[in-house]
Amino acid sequence: MTQTAIPFWFFRGGTSRGPYFKRSDLPQDRDTLAKVLIAALGSGHPLNIDGIGGGAAVTTKVAILSRSDDPAADVDYFFAQVSVEDRTVDFKPTCGNILSGVGPAALEMGLVQPTGDVTRVRVLSVNTGARVEAVIETPGGGVRYDGAAAIDGVPGTAAPIYLNFMDVVGSSTGALLPTGSVRDVIDGIEVTCMDVAMPMVIARAADFGLTGYEAAGDLDANRDFYARMEPIRVEAGKRMGMGDVSGSVTPKFGLLSEPRAGGTITARYFMPKNCHPTMAVTGSQCLASCVLTPGTVAEGLFSAPKGNPALVVIEHPSGSIDVTVDYTNDADGFQLRSAGLLRTARLLARGEVFVPASVWKIG
Structure with a gap:
């Protein structure tokens, strides 16, 4: 077997897009994880020609999801920004647009079960510690993607997703004004x-x-x-x-x-x-x-x-x-x-993305 298959869900989240993975389907150590994401997205070429990236920073983003051990959260959301050309991955930031797709993705993955016509998904952003409640329409037990909500930067309309952000002040530095001054x-x-x-x-x-x-x-x-x-x-x-x-x-x-x-x-x-x-x-x-x-x-x-x-x-x-x-x-x-x-989000594709076995081999 010369390639390793990894299940993924491909979402547009807000005005960004990228693959969403289950944490259990990826390598646990950070160095190998970075190599896998670089290979999957095709980082190292301006068009990401050998991967599923889109050749722009807003289309080389990755969401990694898992059930949360935190009693105040349903899902842990770990974000990765893959570079277009530099073959690097930055795990420090988070992305609120990609977060728009976390609730729907968690439902599609079976990490969260719908609770009626509307499902509230409590998300813990692993990168920053921020907590977000995502409100998603789930009529009939499935994620609704069609609707009348419009956001600038995305053509057409879709079902609304409401995001309520909490605990976001000082999420990276511990302070609203990290230098101690307003200017x-x-x-x-x-x-x-x-x-x-x-x-x-x-x-x-x-x-x-x-x-x-x-x-x-x-x-x-x-x-x-x-x-x-x-x-x-x-x-x-x-x-x-x-x-x-x-x-x-x-x-x-x-x-x-x-x-x-x-x-x-x-x-x-x-x-x-x-x-x-x-x-x-x-x-x-x-x-x-x-x-x-x-x-x-x-x-x-x-x-x-x-x-x-x-x-x-x-x-x-x-x-x-x-x-x-x-x-x-x-x-x-x-x-x-x-x-x-x-925000809005839409599931674009799902299946398996392949990376060379030389990058990561299972078993």
Whole structure:
């Protein structure tokens, strides 16, 4: 047998897609696991021609699921970001778009049983410790994929999936503001370093000579911007207590500007070597928190959303994303109780993906 077959479910989750695996179907040691994922996705070629990756960071993502031993969770969700060309895997971050497919995948895999017309799946993000409740439509005991919900960046409509995020403040660094300041100056640029669902370094687009309304492809072609941004991101990672982040996809980088389509604020999100074509679910929570926290680089770019929970509408290259934030902002500072988002997901394929036996051989 020259190849090893591994069962998988292939999902679009939000505005990302990739294979979803059962943890028990994969090697347990991290080094071998990374080699298997690199082979399965075809990392090492811009088109991922020898694997099932899609040639972009949003299509080389992996979800690994298992029943949770935590009494407060149903499913453990372990995320892996496989690089397109570098033949590397980053297990540090999580992905909220891929998380959109975790509930349906857990039901399809039999890890969770439907509980009626609506099933609530409690998810523990292994990478960050965040807890998320996913609300999925399951009429007749099966996952419903068709529906009227639309999200920018995905054509058509699908059944809604509601995600309620909890315990996401300081998920990677242990603090809302890991540097201890609402603003830092690095290489002459003011930034806010914040950790809500995803650690981020956030700046104003104008400080880089940008409008903030550029298309993702135009930003990716602007290598002078990346050459200036990356040293700032790396230095910010050190100040955030994350060590040398030059080889990691975290912290992410974000640019803010005034809204121009009726939203709360405009943002561009970097992964970090490319601009996200839409907006990351985790990043949207961090950016929304940046908007709601006094004194950050977002100050002066928006009109404060009214009410609590507050609806923060983030304009991105393909439209906008809504984040509903339940929070307090008092003498103790900004405190996030939960953040809710609407997403969709669809099962695209299922079967077996093959990797060379030289990479991993069973038995």
